[in-house]
Amino acid sequence: DLLPPFSPEAQYCALEQVLKKLVGAVRTSHGRSRATPFLIIDAQSVKNTSSAWYKGYDAGKKVSGVKRHVAVDTQGLPHGLLVTTANVSDKTGAIQMLRKEKQALWQVVDVLVDGGYQGKPFADTVKDEIGASVEVVKRSELHMFKVIPKRWVVERSFSWLEQCHRLWKNSERSLNTSLQMMVLAFVALLLRRF
Numbered sequence: 001d002l003l004p005p006f007s008p009e010a011q012y013c014a015l016e017q018v019l020k021k022l023v024g025a026v027r028t029s030h031g032r033s034r035a036t037p038f039l040i041i042d043a044q045s046v047k048n049t050s051s052a053w054y055k056g057y058d059a060g061k062k063v064s065g066v067k068r069h070v071a072v073d074t075q076g077l078p079h080g081l082l083v084t085t086a087n088v089s090d091k092t093g094a095i096q097m098l099r100k101e102k103q104a105l106w107q108v109v110d111v112l113v114d115g116g117y118q119g120k121p122f123a124d125t126v127k128d129e130i131g132a133s134v135e136v137v138k139r140s141e142l143h144m145f146k147v148i149p150k151r152w153v154v155e156r157s158f159s160w161l162e163q164c165h166r167l168w169k170n171s172e173r174s175l176n177t178s179l180q181m182m183v184l185a186f187v188a189l190l191l192r193r194f
Contacts, residue, residue, distance in 0.1 A: 002138040015183050020104065021039035022190045036073035039080070039132070040110040041097075043090040046069045049171040051065065056087030058088045066170045066178055068161075071101070071111075076157040078186050079105065083178040090116045092105050096131050108117070108132045112150055 024034035045058040048065035057064045071080030071094075072113055083099035094117060096107065108130050115138045123134040137151055161167050166184040172178040 013180065015180055015187065019078065019183050019187050019190075022187060023079065026077060026190060027075070029071070030075070031053045033107070033120050035104070036077075036079055037107050037110070038074055038103070039071045039075075039108050039110070040097070040112045040150060040157070041069070041071045041080075041094050042068070042092055042119065042151075043116075044158050044168075045086045046170045051167050051171050051173060053173045054085050054175050056085030058086035059084075066175065067093055068085065068158075068182060069097045070154060070157060071097060072107075072154050072157045074153060076153050077159070077190075078157065081179060081182055081186075082181065084173045085175070091119070091122045095122070098126060102130060102171075105130045105132075110135060112137060114138070114151060146156045160189050 009169050016175050027034055027036070029181045045061040045063040045067050046065050047063055048055045055065050056067075058067060067086045067088055067090075069080070069084065069090070070078060072078055080101040082093055082100060084093045084096070094113070096097040107130055111130075111132045111134050113136055114145055115132060115136060117134070118136045119139075126132055126134050130194055161182060164181075166181060170178050171183060
């Protein structure tokens with residue numbers, strides 16, 4: 001299995017604890033509760049450099065490297081992060097991420113995803129894991145660019161990550177180090193912007 005090993009009860013590293021506290025502080029400073037009732041989930045495939053040890057091939061995106069799975073709230077703040085090899089499907093990675101973050105996501109009621117996550121088995125698993133319902137938003141059938149309502153928030157979060165030049169490609173040897181670089185980028189962003 002190419003997914004990074006973890007146990008749902010595993011303690012977060014110090015950097016992840018800092019990020020969770022920052023996200024909670026930003027939400028409360030904006031008059032919201034620390035925990036979010038709404039998540040937007042997406043994944044991004046990123047090319048590896050030659051120094052990376054773990055890689056997979058995402059045939060849909062034609063990328064050999066890793067895949068970053070992100071769950072954000074309506075402000076684009078991260079509530080779930082996971083890095084897998086690129087050959088892990090979006091659905092499988094999202095479920096692993098939700099299992100990892102299960103205790104922190106107890107208040108989530110709705111999860112918004114794109115067409116890549118559609119299907120009853122995925123929706124049922126999300127319901128079983130965190131008790132939330134899944135809403136799939138598809139692009140318009142028109143052959144033109146159109147912004148999908150609410151989905152732009154997670155895309156903006158990916159663009160925030162890409163402001164960190166080190167994250168343009170995955171140059172980390174382990175998947176956990178790649179994850180911690182994402183966490184560090186979000187911590188730096190929150191300290192600068194909020």
